[in-house]
Amino acid sequence: MIPAIRQQTIVNLLSENEIMYMDDLIKQLDVSSSTLRRDLRELEKSGKINILHGGGVQMNRKNVELSIAAKLNLNKDAKNKIALKACSFIEDNDVIFIDPSSTTLQMIPYLVNRKITVVTNGFYHISQLASHQIPCIMIGGNIKQATNSCIGPLAESALRGLNFNKCFLGSNGFSINYGITNHDINEFTIKKIAMEQSVKPYFLLDSSKYNIVTMIKVASLTDADIITEKRIPELDEYENIIVADTI
Numbered sequence: 001m002i003p004a005i006r007q008q009t010i011v012n013l014l015s016e017n018e019i020m021y022m023d024d025l026i027k028q029l030d031v032s033s034s035t036l037r038r039d040l041r042e043l044e045k046s047g048k049i050n051i052l053h054g055g056g057v058q059m060n061r062k063n064v065e066l067s068i069a070a071k072l073n074l075n076k077d078a079k080n081k082i083a084l085k086a087c088s089f090i091e092d093n094d095v096i097f098i099d100p101s102s103t104t105l106q107m108i109p110y111l112v113n114r115k116i117t118v119v120t121n122g123f124y125h126i127s128q129l130a131s132h133q134i135p136c137i138m139i140g141g142n143i144k145q146a147t148n149s150c151i152g153p154l155a156e157s158a159l160r161g162l163n164f165n166k167c168f169l170g171s172n173g174f175s176i177n178y179g180i181t182n183h184d185i186n187e188f189t190i191k192k193i194a195m196e197q198s199v200k201p202y203f204l205l206d207s208s209k210y211n212i213v214t215m216i217k218v219a220s221l222t223d224a225d226i227i228t229e230k231r232i233p234e235l236d237e238y239e240n241i242i243v244a245d246t247i
Contacts, residue, residue: 003038003039003042006029006031006035006039007039007042007043009028009029010025010029010039010040010043010049010057011043011048011049011059013025013028014049014057014058014059019052019056019057019058020056020057020058021055021056021057022036022037022040022055022057023055025057040057047060048060077229078206078207078208078228078229078230078244079102079103079106079204079206079229080106081229081244081245082103082106082204082205082206082227082228082229082244083103083104083106083107083110083204084110084244085227085242085244086104086107086168086202086204086227087107087110087111089166089200089202090111090114090116090166091165092114092115092116093115093116094116094117094165094166095116095117095119095162095163095164095165096116096117096118096119096164096165096166096167096168097118097119097120097159097162097164097166097167097168097194097197097198098118098119098120098122098125098167098168098169099120099121099122099149099167099168099169099170099187099190099191099194100120100121100122100123100124100125100147100148100149100170101147101169101170101171101204102170103170103204103205103206104120104122104125104168104169104170104204105122105124105125105128107168108125108128108129108132108134109132111129111132111134112132112133112134114134116134116135117135117136117137118134118135118136118137119136119137119138119139119162119164120136120137120138120139121138121139121140121141121149121150121151121155121159121190122147122148122149122150123138123143123148123149123150124148125148126138138150139155139158139159140154140155140158141153141154141155141156141158142154142155142186144184144186144187147187149187151184151186151187151189151190152186155190156189156190156193159190159193159194159197160193160197162197163197163198164194164197164198164199165198165199165200166198166199166200166201166202167194167195167197167198167200167201167202168202168204169191169194169195169201169202169203169204169224170203170204170205171191171203171205171209171218172209172212172214173209173210173211173212173213173214174203174205174209174210174212174221174226175210175211175212175213176221176234176235177213178213178217179217179218179219179220179221179223180203180205180217180218180219180220180221180223180224180226181212181213181214181215181216181217181218182214182215182216182218183214183215183216184216185215185216188216188218191218191219192218192219195219195223195224200225201223201224201225202224202225202226202227203219203224203225203226203227204227205226205227205228206228206229207228207229207230207232210228210232210235221235221238221240221241222238222240224240225240225241225242226238226240226241226242227242227244228241228242228243228244229243229244229245230243230244230245231243231245
C-alpha cells in the first residue's frame with residue numbers, strides 16, 4: 001500500500017474512533033511499527049492527527065473534513081435529538097432546504113407523511129427522501145465526493161431562483177469569537193444563499209462542534225437559530241440557541 005493511501009486509511013479509522021492505539025493500527029494496517037511511526041509523524045506534521053502520551057492517536061478534527069459516511073458514526077444520539085427538534089419547527093405546506101450534513105440526514109425519517117416539499121443539494125439525502133416518498137427537489141451542480149453534494153455555479157444559480165420557509169444547515173464548528181465556520185468556500189456560498197432565500201434559517205450543530213474553528217466564517221452566532229443537543233453554559237446569553245433536550 002502506498003503511503004498516501006495508507007495515511008488516508010489511518011485518518012478514516014480515526015474518524016470512527018475517538019482514540020486508537022498503535023498496536024491496534026499496526027494490526028489493522030498490517031505494517032511494521034517503524035512504517036506506522038513514519039505515517040503518524042507525517043500526519044501530525046500536516047495537522048491531521050495528534051499523537052498522545054502512552055501510544056494513543058487522535059484525529060485533529062479542527063483540520064480534517066470528514067466524509068459524510070464517517071460523520072454518520074459520530075454523536076448519533078445527539079444528532080437524532082437535534083433532528084427531532086428541528087422537525088418540530090416545520091409546518092404543513094412548508095418548502096424547506098436541507099443541506100448535505102449528517103445531522104440534517106437524521107431529519108428525513110421524521111418528515112414522512114408531512115405536507116411539505118424538501119429541496120436539497122445532497123444526493124445521499126435525495127435518495128433517502130425519495131425512498132421515504134417525501135416530495136423533494138434536487139439541486140444539481142459539481143459533485144463534491146466527500147459530502148455527496150452538488151456545489152458550484154450551477155447549484156448556486158438554481159438555489160437563488162427558489163424561496164424557502166425554512167432552511168436547515170450543518171457546519172463544521174461554532175464559537176463565540178469566530179461564529180459558525182466551515183471548511184469549504186463552495187459550501188459556504190451554498191449556505192449563505194440558502195439563508196438569504198429562507199424566511200427562517202436554522203443551524204443544526206451538536207455540542208462537540210463548539211469551539212471548533214475552521215477556515216470560512218459562514219455566519220455570526222446571532223444570524224440564525226442554532227439547535228444543539230445540550231446546554232452550553234457559555235452560550236446562555238444567546239436567546240437563539242435552542243437546546244434539543246427541552247422537547
